[in-house]
Amino acid sequence: MAIFGKAWDIHVEKILKATLKENLALVSETVAFFKSRGREVIFDAEHYFDAAKNNHAYALKVLEAAFKAGADVLCLCDTNGGASPMEVRDFTREVCELYPGARVGIHCHNDTGCAVASSMLAVEAGAVQVQGTFIGIGERCGNADLSVLIPNLQLKGGYRCVEGDLTSLTDTVLKLSEIANLVLPGNKPYTGASAFAHKGGMHIDGVYKLPVSFEHIDPAAVGNKRRFLMSEVSGRTTVLKKLETIAPEIGKDSPQTAEIVKRIKQLEHEGYQFESADASFELLVLGVLGRFKEHFRLCMYRTSGEFPSPDGDKSASAILSIEVGGKVETSAAMGNGPVNALDIALRKALSVFFPELSKVHLTDYKVRVLTAEKASAAKVRVLIESTDGTDTWTTVGVSTDIIAASWKALTDSIEYLLNKKEREAV
Secondary structure (H helix, E strand, O other), X not given: OEEEEEOOHHHHHHHOOOOHHHHHHHHHHHHHHHHOOOOOOEEEEXXXXXXXXXXXXXXXXXXXXXXXXXXOEEEEEEOOOOOOHHHHHHHHHHHHHHOOOOEEEEEEEOOOOOHHHHHHHHHHHOOOEEEOEOOOOOOOOOEOEHHHHHHHHHHHOOOOOOOOOOOOHHHHHHHHHHHOOOOOOOOOXXXXXXXXXXXXXXXXXXXXXXXXXXXXXXXXHHOOOOEEOOOOOOOHHHHHHHHOOOOOOOOOOOHHHHHHHHHHHHHHHHOOOOOOOHHHHHXXXXXXXXXXXXXXXXXXXXXXXXOOOOEOOXXXXXXXXXXXXXXXXXXXXXXXXXXXXXXXXXXXXXXXXOHHHHHOEEEEEEEEEOOHHHHHHOOEEEEEEEEOOOOEEEEEEEEOOHHHHHHHHHHHHHHHHHHHHHHHHO
């Protein structure tokens, strides 16, 4: 049973409208009530660090009241998220020394970006319980992110946090993000797509020779994987590392490698960027190697928009025809803008032939203007992130027509999945 009580005198008198003595009785009686019924009691001392800084003696009296009433855990809460990691460490150490028979916990909010660091220092100071949320979800700026804190403590600090290894960590984080309808930041420690991504030539060369030179852990330890990013300065070594999972038999001096590098540079000159679009890069490679299978062909599409919207947020419509294996399917859809309408219509048409696409949906859509000086005639780059609930991939399209650029990224996204499924089935 987790209960919380006021440790800060300001909250007692100004928020609860109680006396300091009444608050102590409230804490003691509540803990004693649940202990008398055989429950384990975790007492969360709310605003403890603010309390300790403003009325140190009273903050300790609140803990003493809970401890004497039988609380099993005294959890110190940085409810405002404003305590520094050093303050958290020092006050936690003090409580651990004053109550050697108690289990001390820590509960940090991330308002200063220090929730994970503060929790780690609290553990170092003697805390044995850490409260947090698995991907940092929480009020305001969130709570301590357990998906970062657990590997920090277990892999770095040698603490035993969970049974077994952490090889399912990345999949778990991706699944929870999907359930919560949140886009996982690429730079999220341990589990983000960029956590073990390398772009600079020196970095790539170092990782190629000795991974530990530029990676703090083996990506596989947390279920992630190493990525080598393509850029306008990428050479054959970078391309070869990317090819290892696509066509490992291709060598550095093969004509296919030279052709791939040439094609990349041509497309990047047109505005494409592959460092964030691994799926489009893979399709490019398959095309050069003659291994790309086109699963559908566009016959036509037409989009139209109307303002003000006649139907809530559905301001646009799309109609398209595609050909699959000699059969033509026509579909139409309404959507929140022409790209959304086109996306819905395309998936509706393709689901007739590929039912597995019903699980696929977009998780991110980004547009960047490449030639701003041309105003409304500017070329744009569209990046689309997609998922089937298990894997996530990104594709890119470039055009002076934002719908055409989006169409390229959309179709690449679907072709990537269909080609991948067929290769896995072999």
